[in-house]
Amino acid sequence: MSQLHANVAERRLSLYEGEALRLALPLDAGGRHRLVVGDDDIAHQVVAALEHCPGVGVLPADGGLLGNQTVAGNFALVLRYDAAEIRDLRDQDLDAAFQLCGMTPERVEVLAREQPMNLERGERWKVGFVRWLLRPPELLVIDRLFAGLTRRQANALIAVEAVYHARHPFRPVLFVDLDSHELPVLPDCRSSTELSELAEA
Amino acid sequence: MSPLARGRIAAYLGLIWFVGSRHRELRRPLLREQLYRQIHGAGVAALPVIGVLAMLTGAAAATQLSALIGGDSDLTQRMLFLGLFYELAPLLSALVVVARSSAGIASELAVMRLHDEFTALRRLGVPPADYLLLPRIVGMAIALPAVTACFQAVSIGSGWLATALVEGRPLAEAAGRFLDLADPWLALLSLVKSALMGAAVGIIACHHGSSGTRGSQGISGAAMQSVGTGLIAVFVIDVIFALLLYVLR
Numbered sequence: 282m283s284q285l286h287a288n289v290a291e292r293r294l295s296l297y298e299g300e301a302l303r304l305a306l307p308l309d310a311g312g313r314h315r316l317v318v319g320d321d322d323i324a325h326q327v328v329a330a331l332e333h334c335p336g337v338g339v340l341p342a343d344g345g346l347l348g349n350q351t352v353a354g355n356f357a358l359v360l361r362y363d364a365a366e367i368r369d370l371r372d373q374d375l376d377a378a379f380q381l382c383g384m385t386p387e388r389v390e391v392l393a394r395e396q397p398m399n400l401e402r403g404e405r406w407k408v409g410f411v412r413w414l415l416r417p418p419e420l421l422v423i424d425r426l427f428a429g430l431t432r433r434q435a436n437a438l439i440a441v442e443a444v445y446h447a448r449h450p451f452r453p454v455l456f457v458d459l460d461s462h463e464l465p466v467l468p469d470c471r472s473s474t475e476l477s478e479l480a481e482a
Numbered sequence: 483m484s485p486l487a488r489g490r491i492a493a494y495l496g497l498i499w500f501v502g503s504r505h506r507e508l509r510r511p512l513l514r515e516q517l518y519r520q521i522h523g524a525g526v527a528a529l530p531v532i533g534v535l536a537m538l539t540g541a542a543a544a545t546q547l548s549a550l551i552g553g554d555s556d557l558t559q560r561m562l563f564l565g566l567f568y569e570l571a572p573l574l575s576a577l578v579v580v581a582r583s584s585a586g587i588a589s590e591l592a593v594m595r596l597h598d599e600f601t602a603l604r605r606l607g608v609p610p611a612d613y614l615l616l617p618r619i620v621g622m623a624i625a626l627p628a629v630t631a632c633f634q635a636v637s638i639g640s641g642w643l644a645t646a647l648v649e650g651r652p653l654a655e656a657a658g659r660f661l662d663l664a665d666p667w668l669a670l671l672s673l674v675k676s677a678l679m680g681a682a683v684g685i686i687a688c689h690h691g692s693s694g695t696r697g698s699q700g701i702s703g704a705a706m707q708s709v710g711t712g713l714i715a716v717f718v719i720d721v722i723f724a725l726l727l728y729v730l731r
Binding site for chain 1: 602
């Protein structure tokens with residue numbers, strides 16, 4: 282199978298399969314983009330190629346949280362790793378970000394003490410999403426979010442994702458989705474690319 | 483030597499180099515917090531077991547020595563120092579720490595690897611090796627000498643008490659003779675030996691936890707291999723220090 286690789290040059294991310302350009306995204310125009318792939322193996326390769334590019338953040342369907350730490354511990358890790366000292370996490374930015382995602386302060390209070398394993402999938406994803414909302418990457422890759430979700434659940438998460446565009450209008454989001462007839466429509470999607478199979482090397 | 487053994491030794495040496503080159507990262511508050519947690523888990527939490535074991539070992543050793551040697555208190559105290567303080571205390575402390583913490587570290591890391599949390603950490607912008615391996619290895623190298631020092635203090639105290647009771651001498655006399663005969667350099671060397679044992683146990687547990695097969699069998703395999711190899715490493719270091727002492731004398 283040809284090797285997928287990606288690079289960032291002149292504010293533009295390019296994904297190549299061997300020498301062939303398969304995807305090109307401007308990194309300063311914001312908006313939603315979608316890449317539909319044929320199977321899990323290709324999706325895994327695409328995400329692996331993208332995440333090695335500087336400035337690319339990946340948000341997997343399970344939120345990408347550490348299971349042996351509380352939600353507060355996960356935030357401490359992300360937001361304070363480079364900090365000179367550990368400060369109180371319950372700052373206004375964090376509360377505001379959770380509220381933007383539709384969580385009440387009371388729920389956030391409970392959530393902070395929970396292990397991610399105890400949260401339902403949508404909530405786990407929202408926690409991971411809030412993390413990127415506070416520290417937005419150049420390109421946010423949302424990895425296979427809709428697999429196994431009902432249409433209602435998927436639309437609810439798309440509505441939450443809209444917060445990101447309102448807050449960071451020039452930061453694009455790339456949805457990497459599996460080819461499925463149940464795939465929900467992304468509102469204002471600027472580009473949709475299909476990568477159903479990779480050529481043999 | 484088999485390719486597997488060569489590969490393992492190369493991996494252990496790689497981890498030693500890694501700790502040497504990245505130890506400054508422990509200045510980060512979050513890594514320091516992990517380090518304290520590790521020291522607490524492997525050291526402070528082991529103290530009740532170590533305390534009981536040390537008290538019983540010290541009393542048993544002193545009683546047996548008194549029965550064997552008779553009234554020669556100098557020889558009893560010399561053997562208490564060399565046998566118990568220098569040799570048995572670091573070894574038994576290491577065995578307790580291997581049994582309690584080595585399997586714990588390896589299985590915790592193997593579970594994290596199974597759930598792709600090494601990748602999750604990398605995606606969060608946190609180097610997984612710095613965050614997961616460094617505090618565990620350094621924490622073990624600090625915790626084991628501390629545990630050994632506690633073992634030495636308790637076992638020698640109970641040894642003095644047992645000598646005083648069995649031989650019918652004042653406690654201060656037994657303690658005084660021991661302190662006259664004790665070599666401070668050997669006491670220091672026993673703690674250095676413990677630190678090396680702790681580092682070796684940490685390195686081995688981290689290696690087996692963060693590599694090997696994924697899955698539930700991988701978790702139990704990592705725990706078993708880290709305990710087995712950790713025990714061998716502890717005894718190898720002990721023999722090296724015994725030979726060192728023999729050569730120096």
